[in-house]
Amino acid sequence: MFVDQVKVYVKGGDGGNGIVAFRREKYVPNGGPAGGDGGRGGDVIFEVDEGLRTLMDFRFQRHFKAKRGENGGPKNQHGKNAEDLVVRVPPGTIVYDAETDEMIADLTENKQRAVVAKGGRGGRGNTRFSTPANPAPYHAENGEPAQERDIRIELKVLADVGLVGFPSVGKSTLLSVVSAAKPKVAEYHFTTISPNLGVVSVDEANSFVIADLPGLIEGAHLGAGLGHQFLRHIERTRVIIHVVDMSGAEGRDPYDDYVKINEELRQYEFRLMERPQVVAANKMDMPGAEENLKAFKEQLQNDEIKIFPISALSKTGLQPLISYVGQLVDETPMFPLGESEENEDKVVYRAEEMETPFYITRDDDGSFVVSGKQIEKLFQMTDFNRDESVRRFAKRMRGMGLDDALRERGIEDGDIVRILDFEFEFVN
Template identity: 65%
Template sequence: MFVDQVKVYIKAGDGGDGLVAYRREKYVPMGGPAGGDGGNGGDIIFKVDEGLNTLMDLRYNRHYKAKRGENGMSKNQHGKNSAPLVVSVPPGTTVTDSASGEVLADLTQHDQEAVIAQGGRGGRGNVRFATARNPAPEIAEKGEPGQEREVNVELKLIADVGLVGFPSVGKSTLLSVVSAAKPKIADYHFTTLAPNLGVVQTKDQRSFVMADLPGLIEGAHEGVGLGHQFLRHVDRTRVIVHVIDMAGTEGRDPYDDYVKINHELYQYDDSLRNRPQVIAANKMDMPDAEANLDAFKSQLEEDYPIFPISAVTQTGLRDLLFAVADTLDTIPKYTLELEDEKTEEKVVYKHEKKSDAFKITRDPDGAYVLSGEKIEKLFKMTDLTREESAQRFARQLRGMGIDDALRKRGAKDGDTIRLLEFEFEFID
């Protein structure tokens, strides 16, 4: 089965905790601070492996967690950073944050990589908090939590050539006779439910990847039929091979078919007008095909090359494939559509928008509730069991303007303040 869309949960490693420790030396009863920093947690990296062509591996493993950093150690030794967790994906993979819809990466070339979730920074050990006034502080940070998110991983086929046409015109049959692919073939509509890929080799040893796409019908661009979700694959093919049932075996007019399919393509994406097209006039082994082809040629306005073929009797294929390979030789490897996308490099990785540092709400019992990414992170990195750490945390809250904001909201001495699972009293 061809897999092209998977949702996975990823969690980068948390940073290791910083340590509170002191030097112990002969004749020095209480030495200076010696607690090292925690190591950084592992990132989660998506990396292109051009040997892959499906997202099958991700389907079987929906959870990815990178290791946390090592805790800081005594004698001011840093904990080890954790290695990133590398997830291999095929070229043509895009990664989107499920919650925000933001595109995190668009990976197209071999070995290209992008950090999809950032590991947490290691917490600082007490060495780093020493000052002239406080030479032996009892403060260490806990590790920063690693980023976690759910992402949509989507594979757009990077096929050089896409076979496009009405159902049952012989797209799968054609792919099956020009490549080693074994798509299902039958005389009912929508036999092909997912794209099939095949590597085609021409008689003069050129090769390209051909995709057999599900049949399109009128209204496909608005979601009618099955073709719609695969129209986007057409977007990334460099050449369109438009397959037409020239025998009109189902009673439709071949030229009419041609016009309707192109209309669907251009409604979906107008720039497809500029995509090179080669017409494969199929089923030429049938009685009326010759006459229909003459009529078709006289109506055709565009100067796309036409190749009369029969997929079933395997005639005319050599010239068709030569023409496709010749056309491919004239266009760069990655599609035009890709080139005029926003970036020169194909990786997009934006850091999240800065959210508000904190928010104050009220619980039904009257307590003030603090929330927000920054304040919660600060909280998680604070070891509240240590008096000095707790005092530092209180100073940080003040520095962020939280005390003032609480006062403005009406908080009085002794009121309850809640932050995640923690409660404390407001002291004015």
């Protein structure tokens, strides 16, 4: 089975906790602070493995969590950093944030890596908070919570050449005779429902990868038929072989087929029309093919597009086609994907960089609910079992302006303030 799109949950490892500890050595009375820092949590990293061709493994595992860092120890011993969780993906994998639809990574080259969920830093031990005013602090940080999110993974087949055309025009047969690929071939539409790859040898030194992609129909750019499942894969190709059934065996006009398929490519992504295109006039061994080819050439009126009469079934006319396509592949650079190069220098401001430190809402029971990434992270990194840590947390909240904001919302003594799953009583 070919899997080319899947949703998964990823979470980095939380940072280890820093600790409160003091020197307890003989002949050293009132030893100073000696609490070590927690270790860093592991990242979730996607790494390209050129031996993979599908996202099949993600059908059986949808959750990926890295390990948390070790807690700090006494005598200024820092906790061990956790190992990163490396997940192998095939070349051509694109990773999106499922919530924002923002692209996280575009992985194309072998061993290329991308961090999809960052681990949290380790919490600082009490040694870090020692000052002349407070040389023996009873405060340490909990580890930073790691990044977690749902992501959408798409696979765009990495092929040099893509075969396009209506269903049943002979794309799979052509692939099977020019390479060692064994695609399913049958006399009904949409025999191919997922991409098939094959390697075509031009000569002893040169070869290229060719993809037989699911057949197009009108409206494919809107998702009709196998529309978007097909079109996402054609974006990667350098050269397009447009396979046309010159026999018109199903009552269709070859030139009309050619125009409709090109219009679908243009509607989906206009830059697809920049790719070199070759017409493989297939089924030339069928009655009426010669007359249809003559009419096709008269209607096309474009000398730049080469037309190669072939019969994939009888294996005739294939070598000139393969030689010419191999030459085009060598001459054609990779095409940029997505937005035009004009937008490459534009600055993208991420939401978290401009995010307000906190938000205040009212719950049905009248309590004040405080939320926001900054305030929640500060809360999670505070050890509420220690009075000094609690006082530090309250000071940080006042510095953010939370107390004043709550008063502006009409809070009074004794009202409940909720952060995450915890509740506090407000005291003026």
